[in-house]
Amino acid sequence: MTGARLALCSMGLGVLRQCISVSGLGNIFTPRGKMRELTGWTSSSGLGVQRMLCASFAKEATGGDSIMNTFGAPLPPVELAIDAERIEVATDGFNGEHEVTAVAVRVVQQLRGSAPYMDLHRDSSMVVHLCSEVLEDEDMFQGIMDDLATLHVLGVKLVILASVRFQVDRRLQVETGDVGVRVRGLRVTGPKELAAVQVECGLARSRVEAALSRALRSGGASHGRSTIGVDVVSGNGFVSGRPVGVVDGIDTGFTGAARLVDAAKISRHLDAGEIVLLSALAYSPWGDTFNVRTEEIAARAAPALLASKLIFVTAGHEFAWKDINIPPESTSRRVASLRLDDARKLLERREELSRAGSCGVAAQLLDLTHWCVSALEQGVTRAHLIAPTDGALLRELYTRDGAGTLISRDIYEGIRSATSSDIDSLVSLIAPLEIDGTLLARPRPKLLEEVKRGCFYVLSRDDLPIACASLKRLDAAGTLAELGCLVVAQKYRRQSKGDALLSYLERVAIAAGVQKLFALSTKTMHWFIERGFSQVSLASLPRERQAIYDNLRRPKIYCKTLKGDRDVDVEDAFWTRRHAEGEFEIL
Structure with a gap:
């Protein structure tokens, strides 16, 4: 982490500590002076305090003007009441502040x-x-x-x-x-x-x-124990x-x-x-x-x-x-x-x-x-x-x-690259979703070709694939990739298998230098949105991928920016907890 980012983090966390610890300033109380000939206490909120020095009271208390600032002298009394005539309704909604400071923006972003x-x-x-x-x-x-x-x-x-x-x-x-x-x-x-x-x-x-x-x-607590x-x-x-x-x-x-x-x-x-x-x-x-x-x-x-x-x-x-x-x-x-x-x-x-x-x-x-x-x-x-x-x-x-x-702990146990021996299992996994139109039909020879090229990954149990997905490059520079054909067998859905496979492929992509991961979907859009993908236009895809876009099915296009393994770790934690709490996945 750079020095600037560390300083920003420290500043934001300092504000976080302060926001948590300070539960309120409380009311400010002051006795009225004898000069007013009133008794009791006056309370105000401390906002827009107007200080009104009472010189005559000071003279009476000290016997003159010259010793007001000497050691042991009393502080001059002040009037803490708000002057209502000094308050107006601002039409710009900023109470006179037309710009939010950069520090305030960073603090808000941190929170x-x-x-x-x-x-x-x-x-x-x-x-x-x-x-x-x-x-x-x-x-x-x-x-x-x-x-x-x-x-x-x-x-x-x-x-x-x-x-x-x-x-x-x-x-x-x-x-x-x-x-x-x-x-x-x-x-x-x-x-x-x-x-x-x-x-x-x-x-x-x-x-x-x-x-x-x-x-x-x-800091304002006057009692023996903080709130x-x-x-x-x-x-x-x-x-x-x-x-x-x-x-x-x-x-x-x-x-x-x-x-x-x-x-x-x-x-x-x-x-x-x-x-x-x-x-x-x-x-x-x-x-x-x-x-x-x-x-x-x-x-x-x-x-x-x-x-x-x-x-x-x-x-x-x-x-x-x-x-x-x-x-x-x-x-x-x-x-x-x-x-x-x-x-x-x-x-x-x-x-x-x-x-x-x-x-x-x-x-x-x-x-x-x-x-x-x-x-x-x-x-x-x-x-x-x-x-x-x-x-x-x-x-x-x-x-x-x-x-x-x-x-x-490794949540990716059983995930590996697909081999030719997995082709029958892959066909069985994909076929139901091809029939209902969720996935684009893939002829067996084309599927086998993609497997041999190393584009397919499987999550297996007892050496039998129960989930699969593909990952392909989209540009010569290797900074763009497409996730496709993410399928989990019906029996193993609602067990975070899809999340594990997605996280694993994100790590594979990050290790290969991929910065943006695309996914096209006609029915599982919200699943991808919940996992950090955002909908983008067709123009966001490279020209080569635009050329083979299916204008009949017209799937929606989603993109996710890959920031690093640490981000994937955090997402793993979120989905592990949601699975434990019963907020299960669609896939």
């Missing part, structure tokens, strides 16, 4: 652009994990707390975990002169180590609760633990693993509008205390809660493209999105990537990736790795470009 994401994430559950390094920078920590409070106000149900690994190491170094022993990445937890973990978990809990209690306060309260709850019954035991011949002591996440209990608090805070401490039914990795708890809690997202706020590092591999649609070196299989491949290269990194930074990021993969394999649909920069959490969730790396 409009964020609105679909607000709708998408409202009432969804998210598990957010903070690396221990985040707690070391007070400004960074408070900024993230402000963003979490904003998410809460926007209707997101939050479970927060804060690692204290760095703080425990520091405490042990000071108290014992050693950070202790680790085996396979696990801290061997004896009595001294457990005591340090307990102290640091308590401090972290206190800091999170304090930060959220002051987040999003209205926007952020309630945080924690306890001993959310996660139960068990001992890890002996690892490589070493007794790990009080080091534990997550035994059970009580999703029902956590959900009751989330539904009550509270934020749930989990820690590294887990307890057994017989009263033992265990030190459990917060990353493991996060990866277990997200699928247990059916969370829409698992988010790891990193120590400041991220995946980046090598300079020679930056995709053409990317605006930065940051890797914006990965499929689950891509993340698995990165983990296979863990040793190589760790050697290329410095001071264990790469190993730490890959460790977080491991927990993302674990959560996705247990049913979570999306996980995020986000650096703790200002506003990154909001930009990742509420803007098109995002600010981190999205890792998503």
